[in-house]
Amino acid sequence: MKRKAVIVDCNKHNTTFIMVDIQNAKDILPYIMCDGIDSEFKDIRALLKENTRNKEKYKKVDVSDKAKNMFEMRFIRNNRNDRIYCKEISFGAKRFIVMVELFCGKKNQEIPKKNKVRIETMGGYDYELEY
Amino acid sequence: MNSNTKLDIRKAFCDAISSIDTQDDFNHEARMIMYRFLGEVERISDEKNMNRKELASKIGTSASYITQLFRGYKLINLPTIAKFQKALDFKFEIKAIPNNEEDKFKGMNINEIFDNNNIEGFWAFHPFKHEYEINQDNAIDPEKKGTKRTA
Numbered sequence: 001m002k003r004k005a006v007i008v009d010c011n012k013h014n015t016t017f018i019m020v021d022i023q024n025a026k027d028i029l030p031y032i033m034c035d036g037i038d039s040e041f042k043d044i045r046a047l048l049k050e051n052t053r054n055k056e057k058y059k060k061v062d063v064s065d066k067a068k069n070m071f072e073m074r075f076i077r078n079n080r081n082d083r084i085y086c087k088e089i090s091f092g093a094k095r096f097i098v099m100v101e102l103f104c105g106k107k108n109q110e111i112p113k114k115n116k117v118r119i120e121t122m123g124g125y126d127y128e129l130e131y
Numbered sequence: 132m133n134s135n136t137k138l139d140i141r142k143a144f145c146d147a148i149s150s151i152d153t154q155d156d157f158n159h160e161a162r163m164i165m166y167r168f169l170g171e172v173e174r175i176s177d178e179k180n181m182n183r184k185e186l187a188s189k190i191g192t193s194a195s196y197i198t199q200l201f202r203g204y205k206l207i208n209l210p211t212i213a214k215f216q217k218a219l220d221f222k223f224e225i226k227a228i229p230n231n232e233e234d235k236f237k238g239m240n241i242n243e244i245f246d247n248n249n250i251e252g253f254w255a256f257h258p259f260k261h262e263y264e265i266n267q268d269n270a271i272d273p274e275k276k277g278t279k280r281t282a
Binding site: 006007008009020022025029032033038039040042043045046047050052053054055056057076077 | 141163166167170
């Protein structure tokens with residue numbers, strides 16, 4: 001069964017679309033409204049919308065071939081080490097970034113095995129876009 | 132609208148997105164200017180297969196200082212930009228563009244996305260429902276800030 005995602009932001013040229021997984025929006029929305037997180041999220045959105053690279057903020061997750069379209073937004077200020085995992089796909093010049101799931105409290109550099117399994121599962125998600 | 136049973140997700144996100152104050156906007160803009168410089172530094176150092184430690188050594192600083200710049204903990208200064216230029220053998224080009232368009236979703240021509248792209252079996256497109264129904268199990272409570280899930 002396809003999951004559903006809704007567009008929540010896009011750039012002025014309508015080439016980059018930031019979306020959220022409807023099923024997980026209840027976790028992601030309150031998180032991005034937290035003090036400190038809101039400004040980090042604003043930075044990440046702006047970087048994505050103008051297609052500016054910054055691996056400290058938004059990075060491809062190299063787990064396995066099953067998760068080849070998976071990226072992570074990194075929230076690291078104030079001793080946090082949280083992630084919003086994203087599924088990204090491009091159609092021609094259009095780039096769609098779905099915020100899939102929030103993970104809080106990453107402990108170290110390595111991705112734990114259970115997280116890898118979750119990321120691979122997310123990598124297999126198909127989406128219906130609500131626009 | 133009862134937030135436990137219904138939520139316009141897009142409106143909630145747009146409200147959250149626009150709730151940052153003016154003072155923070157200047158700090159944000161300052162970081163964005165820096166990130167544009169650093170984005171090019173990252174691109175060129177990747178092309179040259181130069182890691183952060185090597186780059187730091189070339190400009191006479193530490194890898195952790197460069198990481199702090201990329202994370203937005205510190206703002207870059209002009210001599211450091213000049214050092215990046217020399218270390219990576221390039222020059223920044225400055226261009227001013229008018230800022231008279233809002234970044235706002237205005238709808239799109241779905242056919243434009245489908246044209247010349249094989250997206251069979253992956254995406255389906257539906258008109259956005261203004262008030263998205265969410266059942267009790269998936270209810271959203273906007274007051275519940277900072278929800279955490281560890282996995």
